[in-house]
Amino acid sequence: MFQQMQYFIAIVKNHSFTQAAVECNISQSAISQQMKELESNLGVKLLERKGRSFEVTEAGQYFYTHSQDILADVNQLVQNTTKIVGNNEVNLNVGYLRSFGTTEFLQTVSKFTQEYPQVKIHITSGNHEELYELLQTGKLDLNFSDQRRALSNEYQNEFLTASEFMVAVSRSLPVGTDKIDIAELADHSCILISDSENPTTDEAYYRDILGVRSNFIFAKNYDEAQMLVAANQGYLIINARMQSQLNQDIVKTIKLVKGDRKLKQNYYAYWKADNSGFYIETFANLLKESFA
Numbered sequence: 001m002f003q004q005m006q007y008f009i010a011i012v013k014n015h016s017f018t019q020a021a022v023e024c025n026i027s028q029s030a031i032s033q034q035m036k037e038l039e040s041n042l043g044v045k046l047l048e049r050k051g052r053s054f055e056v057t058e059a060g061q062y063f064y065t066h067s068q069d070i071l072a073d074v075n076q077l078v079q080n081t082t083k084i085v086g087n088n089e090v091n092l093n094v095g096y097l098r099s100f101g102t103t104e105f106l107q108t109v110s111k112f113t114q115e116y117p118q119v120k121i122h123i124t125s126g127n128h129e130e131l132y133e134l135l136q137t138g139k140l141d142l143n144f145s146d147q148r149r150a151l152s153n154e155y156q157n158e159f160l161t162a163s164e165f166m167v168a169v170s171r172s173l174p175v176g177t178d179k180i181d182i183a184e185l186a187d188h189s190c191i192l193i194s195d196s197e198n199p200t201t202d203e204a205y206y207r208d209i210l211g212v213r214s215n216f217i218f219a220k221n222y223d224e225a226q227m228l229v230a231a232n233q234g235y236l237i238i239n240a241r242m243q244s245q246l247n248q249d250i251v252k253t254i255k256l257v258k259g260d261r262k263l264k265q266n267y268y269a270y271w272k273a274d275n276s277g278f279y280i281e282t283f284a285n286l287l288k289e290s291f292a
Contacts, residue, residue: 002074004038005067007031008046012056012064092279095124095131096144099193100267101242104160104290105144112283119279127194129201135270141280142271144287148205151268156276158269158284161291163239165210165256165263168246170232179255182211182263189234190214191225210237211258226251239265 010020011031021028039046046060056064096105109121124134128148134140135155144160151157167180175184190212192202206212217234219225222245225236230250238246243253256263269284 001038001041002071004034005071007034008038008060009064009067009071011035011047012060090119090279091122092119092142092283093122093124093140094142094144094283095126095134095140097131097146097267098125098127099242100144100146100239101245104287107290108283108287112286116279116282127202128205135272138272138275141275142269142283144269145267147266147268148209154273155270156273156281156284158288160267160269160288162264162266163241165265166238166240166243166253167256168226168229168236168238168243168251168253170229171250171252172232173235175254177252177254179257182256182258183213185235186213188214189217191219191228191234191236192216193219193221193225193236206237210256210263212237222246 007020007024007026010023011017014020014023017028017032021031024031026034035047042059042063044059045057046063047054048057094109096102109123112119113121124131124140126134128145131140131143131145135143167185169175169180169188173188190206192206194202203216206216214234217228219228222242226246228234229236230247236251237256238253246253269287271280271284
């Protein structure tokens, strides 16, 4: 039926049996016979013939539109299948959120590499905006990052996990240990971990979404940020899973809230819908299993 679908698309597109036959390298009588067989198999009229002309029926218009989608999917399937058995080395470019932690990501890389040694993985770490730009420009095939935008149909969005926000503060700071409202920290500096020359997008996210009203100071990594916290020069917002990487003898971590609302973040694997393929989907599935 796939071949007949191609013939039908050519007929409708050219609005001519003759031109469609030329395009498909088939005789006009043969393409006409194929259309009769297609309509017979479907049990509906796709074309309403009027002398030497025709009109596409409502059913035909539906079939025309969705046939194109199906054939595009089939072509993608064929390409992805041939990649699997091909002898050429396959490259997979993946990125992960630097501030999240690497345990599950590294487990996934290790398992994927063992199962598909023919695939060469290139790994990039970065903040949300850096990874988003790399994915947009085609430099990453898959991106493991937090959600800061509404989910888009232009991407495949595979939910992985959610984590509550915590705040790391100096043990000398006179605050409780149960929870703390972001508004209570307005007089203290907020530490942002960034080696970017333009961290304004992170600042906007912290202000608009988390409700930070503090001044910002910057650290290049977690060690430097932890030193600033220990010296009571500011507080550090982290996800709950990262608290184990901080020295609890010199900093304390507290649940962060905004009014009556707990603050948490969702994390996804993202990849472009038009760049989906076996290895990308397999890596995403393995990554999801790592969080199960």
